Amino acid sequence: MKKKGLALLMSLLFVSSALLSACGDKGAEKPSGGTEGAASNEPFEITIRHTQVGESKKFRLALLNDVVSKTEEAVPGLKIKLDAVDSEVNRKEKLRGEMAAGKPPEVFDVFGSPDAGVYSKEGLMLDLTPILEELGIKDKFTTLDPFTHEGKIYGLPIGGSIEGIFYNKDYFAQKGLTVPKTLAQLEQIAEAIKADGKIPFAQSSKDAWIPLMTTNNLWSYYAGAEVTYGFKTGETKWTDPKVVEGVKKHQEWVEKGYFKKGELGFEYADMRNQIISGEAMMMMDGSWANSVFRDPAQAGDMVGKIGYFNLPPVNEGDPVIVMQDANNGYGFSASVAEDPRKLQAVKEFIKNMWTDEMQLRGLKEDGVLPAMKMDLATMNSTSDDPLMQDIFKGVSEIKYSFPAFDALVQADVNTALSMGIQQVIGGELDAEKMLENVQAAQEAANAAEE
């Protein structure tokens, strides 16, 4: 009987201890170190969640490692733990789960819009405004709009980008084609390429954001760079005639056969392959694509043969309006504010990461445009690659820029637009009907926010 009781007791003890250890708060075991002041040398740790995973991001990882070393040297007792996670996994699963639990890492890779907006609204992200003012870099960024929520800055972009047209320079030279100054001239070039049996524009539309780069730039030319800002406030409508005209132009290009048939089934990489293989002669893409065309392993013989120009305006001499954005960067946990030593570490990280030197290094090694303001001469001096020089020229020509539409409209509107552009490309809907649907989604999203 005694043995039985002992067995029962031991079993209960085992189960309860297993449960208690599982429920234990790991964080509670550690001394916070926060109350001892910034001057203490006692070791403490912060985690940086980054997405520099794989061969293509090795330069960016090296840059991050250098910043980490500098930061550790500057802050006594600091140990930075690097946590590498795939970008999509971090964005859609890991960071969201941590945010839901209220425990994001101290520093984390984050997209400005809509992600940082949602997290900061819940008080989960550190307000960087006073830190940027203290460091004197608040006004040094090209744009902080995607990371700004109710006038406060919650994140910093790591790099910037513009959208424009990559083209086959050799082909243009052979056929006597020149960089167009108007949309009509661009269409003439497209007709000439089509008549030659080639595809004018490489495009993959399996992911709707890819064709929407073209649509976004077109409607901004027709309706103005500011038009997209007004959809959320109700000042402008998707059904405004000028917006319709812009989307109709895209529809017209599809109907004229300027894109390869079956584009709705092609992956992003396919459109780059269309350019590299010489099947297509032009391609609307973000400036980040330069890394592909400068890499012999990816572009082969095409290295040095690809140029870049901005989508030209409707009329010659009109201002150049181009999407210029900086939506990906780092955010910081609001909990950092409770610990002076961690706050000091974060300040030091920002001080070391967002410098002219690091931005130029990103540009030189990785082809990522600076997120911080920089004059053309400085950029030119960084890279003598002809494609980069074309992109720098593109940047210098921009009169008005705007962020990508998805930074300015609600996620539901983005979904409706994505669905709509695929329907237009597939010939299911025309531009007017598509935009009526988008406007309906916009009104529903605006009403839900009131």
Added chain:
Amino acid sequence: MNKALRNPLIYIVFVLPAFILFLAFFIYPIFTAFDNSFTSWNGISKDVKYIGLDNYVTAINDDAFWKAVKNNVYFILFSCLIQVPIIVIFSLLIANVKRLKGLYKTAVFAPSIMSTAVIGILWGFIYNPDFGLMNEILGLVGVEPIYWLSDRKWAMIAILITNGWQWTGFYIVMVLAAILSIPKELDEAAAMDGATGVQRATKITLPLIMPIISVVIMLSIAGAMKAADIILVMTKGGPAGSTDVMATYMIRYAITSFKHGFGNSIAVLIFLFTIIVTVLYQVLIARRNERIEY
């Protein structure tokens, strides 16, 4: 020791860890999903607002949701009306081959152990409009190139074929095991009585393997209702939502837009629809095939 084992408390103590895990990872999530489905929760906020049945009303009034449901129904119909007969025919054929039976079994089973991502890429090549095997074969008989994954008319069929290819072998092995477990005497007796191969297959083997076919249909229905990965890999629900099923609809319209309350209501609807379909199948069809007497 025997006395100890007679004490129900001992059993409770040993069952408790597994039971707690079952509660934590199965029962609790189901209840939270039900609970969240009545909220406008964004997946992050501590401030959760209850909105009654609004999420369900939104889903039910959305044409895109019913399109997704229709695609789930296509999955079920394809599985039951096309895939299951193919499974039975191939199982009967493989069961009766004299040589290389192991090779056939391994060959048909191989796709089911491949990851869906690999299958998506593999079939992406097969469906490629320029150089894909499918169009090459059809081209031999004069068929114009088909844009399998870009054309809304063909995209769903392309996915159903791929999904069928992936899982047919798995079910063939299950059915084959049932066929091989039938006592040989039955078949031999029928053969001696003059029954042909087709007669033996349809009058003896088929009725005896009905319980396992019933299980295959049940698993196919459950698989069809929760299908998502193959669609995400092959078309991402496109073109223009034409291949969305309920699970990909949930991702497109809810999860990516920080609408976890709405997402949970779709998850609950998938759960309820699956229960309804499987219960109906059990009650109306499967129960008749449960008992086999040799």
